Amino acid sequence: MSAATAAAPVNAEQTGRRVEEVLERLAASGDPAAAAAAEELVRSLMDFYGAGLARILHLLSSAPGEPAAPLLGDELVASLLVLHDLHPEDRDTRIARALGSVREHALDAVEFDEKSGTLTLRAGEAAGGCGCGSDSGAGAREAAEAALACFAPEVRAVDVQTAPKGPTLLQIGTAPTGAR
Structure with missing residues (x-):
């Protein structure tokens, strides 16, 4: 991942709406198998990223000091932690x-x-x-x-x-x- 890609601004609320729109379009397409597969894909990715975030928080919590503090103040990171019910606050x-x-x-x-x-x-x-x-x-x-x-x-x-x-x-x- 390049530095430019890593710094690209992402709005969690807009991204969530976009995912919902795509899932709704697939559901409206009349192909229930495609809609079910898309929902399963989203759930699998959510589980995967949620587990990764949980691991990151666990590793940070065992480090000396407060290394997670800057993460909790970041809007994107905070929204991901809340989405996965991992936010410690x-x-x-x-x-x-x-x-x-x-x-x-x-x-x-x-x-x-x-x-x-x-x-x-x-x-x-x-x-x-x-x-x-x-x-x-x-x-x-x-x-x-x-x-x-x-x-x-x-x-x-x-x-x-x-x-x-x-x-x-x-x-x-x-x-x-x-x-x-």
């Missing part, structure tokens, strides 16, 4: 890691509804921001959804609530001359 830790990767939006996890897969987030002040809620729109939700797709795919929907506005600033000063 729990869901809440992975959610925090995902939200930490979108620092331009100040988002805090409020609640996760396991039944619906909905994560409720609170949008606060962005780093250096004014707290006026400008970060709480679709941009924050889209950034969170993209990061969560890699680190915590069990989150199927994101609800962003704006942080309550603080009290109105009341200026107290001297009255203009003649206003008394």
Whole structure:
């Protein structure tokens, strides 16, 4: 594998959708044997790569220090580990890691509804921001959804609530001359 091939960006979510589309096309082709063979091929490859990933994690966990730490922060590697149910971090830790990767939006996890897969987030002040809620729109939700797709795919929907506005600033000063 060349360095250029190894560095090619891969989006796990798009790849998963592509695999599903191909399997659906084969199923719709009317050849049940071909569709079954394709599904068996995908399962076999998943098992093979899952076993390889498990071995890598095992070998890394026996090494001194924290050699797996950079891997857990990588979106592609994290999504593969989650896909194979091998990610060593729990869901809440992975959610925090995902939200930490979108620092331009100040988002805090409020609640996760396991039944619906909905994560409720609170949008606060962005780093250096004014707290006026400008970060709480679709941009924050889209950034969170993209990061969560890699680190915590069990989150199927994101609800962003704006942080309550603080009290109105009341200026107290001297009255203009003649206003008394």
